[in-house]
Amino acid sequence: MTILVAPLNWGLGHASRCVPLVHRFLDEGHEVILGGDGESLVLLRRHFPKLRYVYLAPLTLRYSSGKSQVWAMLKALPSLVCWAIKDHTLLKAVLNEEHIDRVVSDNRFGLYNKHVECIYMTHQLHILLPKTFKWAEGIAERLHAWVYRHYDRVWVPDYEEMDKSLAGELSHPIKLRVKKLKMDYIGPLSRFSDFSVSCFSSSYDVVAVLSGLEPQRSLLETELKHRYAGSNERVLLVQGLMNKPNTCFKRGNMTIVPYIKDEELVNAMCGAKHLIARSGYSTIMDMDALGMLQKVELIPTSGQPEQEYLAILHSKK
Numbered sequence: 622m623t624i625l626v627a628p629l630n631w632g633l634g635h636a637s638r639c640v641p642l643v644h645r646f647l648d649e650g651h652e653v654i655l656g657g658d659g660e661s662l663v664l665l666r667r668h669f670p671k672l673r674y675v676y677l678a679p680l681t682l683r684y685s686s687g688k689s690q691v692w693a694m695l696k697a698l699p700s701l702v703c704w705a706i707k708d709h710t711l712l713k714a715v716l717n718e719e720h721i722d723r724v725v726s727d728n729r730f731g732l733y734n735k736h737v738e739c740i741y742m743t744h745q746l747h748i749l750l751p752k753t754f755k756w757a758e759g760i761a762e763r764l765h766a767w768v769y770r771h772y773d774r775v776w777v778p779d780y781e782e783m784d785k786s787l788a789g790e791l792s793h794p795i796k797l798r799v800k801k802l803k804m805d806y807i808g809p810l811s812r813f814s815d816f817s818v819s820c821f822s823s824s825y826d827v828v829a830v831l832s833g834l835e836p837q838r839s840l841l842e843t844e845l846k847h848r849y850a851g852s853n854e855r856v857l858l859v860q861g862l863m864n865k866p867n868t869c870f871k872r873g874n875m876t877i878v879p880y881i882k883d884e885e886l887v888n889a890m891c892g893a894k895h896l897i898a899r900s901g902y903s904t905i906m907d908m909d910a911l912g913m914l915q916k917v918e919l920i921p922t923s924g925q926p927e928q929e930y931l932a933i934l935h936s937k938k
Contacts, residue, residue, distance in 0.1 A: 622651045622652070622722040622723060623651065623652045623653075623654065623719070623720055623721050623722050623723075624646050624651050624652070624653050624654070624721070624722065624723045624724075624725060625653075625654045625655075625656050625675070625715070625719075625721050625723070625724045625725065625732075626639050626642060626643055626646070626653055626654070626655060626656065626665075626725045626727075627655070627656030627657050627677055627724070627725070627726050627727065627729050627732055628657055628661050628665070628727035628728070628729070629657075629661065629680070629727055629728040629729050630657060630658050630659035630660065630661040630662070630679070630680050631661075631680070631682065631728070631834065632832045632833040632834060632861075632899075632901060633660060633661060633664055633832045633861055633863065633903075634832060634901045634902065634903030634904065635661060635727045635728055635903070636657070636660075636661035636662070636664040636665050636727075637664065637812050637903050637907070638727070638778060638810040638811065638812070638903045638906060639665065639725075639727055639810075640664075640665070640668050640812035641810050641811060641812055641814055641815075642725065642810060643655075643665070643668070643669060643672075644815075653669070653672055654672065654673050654674065654675060654719065654721065655669060655672050655673070655674040655675070656674065656675045656676075656677050656715070656732075657674075657676075657677055657729075658676060658677055658678065658679040658680065659679060659680070659681075659864075660862070660863040660864055662674065662676070663863040663864055664863050667863070668812075675715050675719075677708055677711050677712075677729070677732075678704050678705075678707035678708040678711055678731075679704075680700075680701075680704045682700070682834055683834055683835055683836065684833075684834045684835070684836065684837045684922065684924075684925075701730070704730075704731070705729075705730035705731035705768075706731060707731070708729055708730070708731035708732055709731035709732070709733070709734075710731075712724065712731070712732050712733075712734055713734065716734060716736065716737060721737055722737065722738065723737065723738045723739075723740065724737055724738070724739045724740065725740045725742060725776075726739065726740065726741050726742065726772070727742045727743070728741075728742070728743050728745075730768045733771040733772050738773050738774075739771075739772045739773050740772060740773065740774045740775070740776055741768075741769040741772040741774070741775050741776070742775070742776040742777075742778060743765075743769065743775065743776075743777065744777060744778055744779055744788045744791055744792045744902050745765070745788075745791050745792070745927065746762075746765075746775075746777065746791065746792055746793070746794045747762060747790050747791050747792075747793075747794035748761040748762050748765055749791070749926035749927050749930055750926060751924065751926055762794065766802075769802075770802065773803065774803045774804070774805060775802060775803070775804045775805070776805050776807045777792050777804060777805065777806045777807065778807055778808065778809055778810040778906070779792040779793075779806055779808070779809060780806060780808060780809070781806035787809055787902070787905050787906060787909055788902055788905075788931070789930070789931075789934045790930075791902070791927060791930065791931075792806075809906040809909060809910065810903075810906060811903075811906045811907045811909070811910035811911075812883060812907070813883065813887060813907050813910045813911050814910045816883075816884075816887050816910075816911070823888070823889055823891070823892020823893050824855065824857075824889070824892075825855045825856060825857040825876070825889055825892070825893050826854040826855045826856065826893060826894050826895065827849065827854050827855070827856045827857070827893060827894065827895045827896075827897065828856075828857045828859070828886075828889050828890045828893040828895075828896050828897070829845050829856065829857070829858045829859065829896070829897035829898070830859045830861065830886070830890075830896075830897070830898045830904070831858070831859060831860050831861040831898075831899070832861040832898075832899055832901065832904070833861075833899055833901065833922055834922075837922045837923060838860075838861065840923075841899070841920065842858065842860060845858060845897065846858075846872070846875065849874065849875055850873065851873070852874055853874065854874060855874055855876075856874055856875040856876070857875075857876050857878070857889055857893075858875055858876070858877045858878075859878055859879075859880060859881050859886065860877065860878065860879045860880070861879075861880065862879040862880065863879070863880055865879035865880075866879070867879050867880060887911065890911070890913060891911070891913070894916070895916065895918065896908070896913060896916055896917040896918065897917070897918045897920065898917055898918075898919060898920070899919070899920060899921065899922055899928060900919035900920065900921045900928040900929075900931045900932035900935070901922075901928060901931075902927070902931060904917075904919070905919075905931055905935060914935055919931070919932040919935060919936070920932070
């Protein structure tokens, strides 16, 4: 079977959780073609340099620098619609050129086609909105359901049992009823799942891993630089910039790198006393796989209710 795997380019989380999926498909003897755009595709190509890849419709979005992302997302809606239509058209062209048996789309809205099995992967069956817009959550949820109803199946990267769930109500909405929808809870996906963690003395006391849309990614980077300026703690700051030359540079007690190999990152995090990261769902799955959820400081992106919910959920645990 030939499988096209294509994650959303919205931070690096969607691509990173596709890494174990690609490994699984390859272990099962399937051929995998990577699809996508931007830094998400760069991340997948770095993990799988020998695999073929296709470019899909580019998506360029920015968050607001303020405490609310509502208007930024509302302004982005026309772009999202056009992007999904372009993706849908590009998939037709790819299917004309390539023999593909299955498409796995991680939150790319337009990657469905009646001539091939199409799977939509998401953990957000329930859409959270800021308090002022709570009344619109049902509308947003139905719009999302309208998207994935076009697919043959929905894969949810979480446990089906609510008491074990890492995404909580995001992946277990009470009111969700979509007729004829085939939904599978496939368990959490982390690129660190198969790592054997051995905690040795680390070169760093603090490891911070950044990701997400600008300018919020840069704002957190600036905040952390200020926080640890003049500190005696040894800090590793991973910027999460896949398209930047991987040049390491020092700033006092802080080592800053655009990105880092998984093995080096795991070793650094394992030996560190304190971890810092955004409370995105892929980060939650990674930290859980490594048994490090208890020592990570989860900082939600300002104005992003999903991350705020996940940060609170796992602080309680």
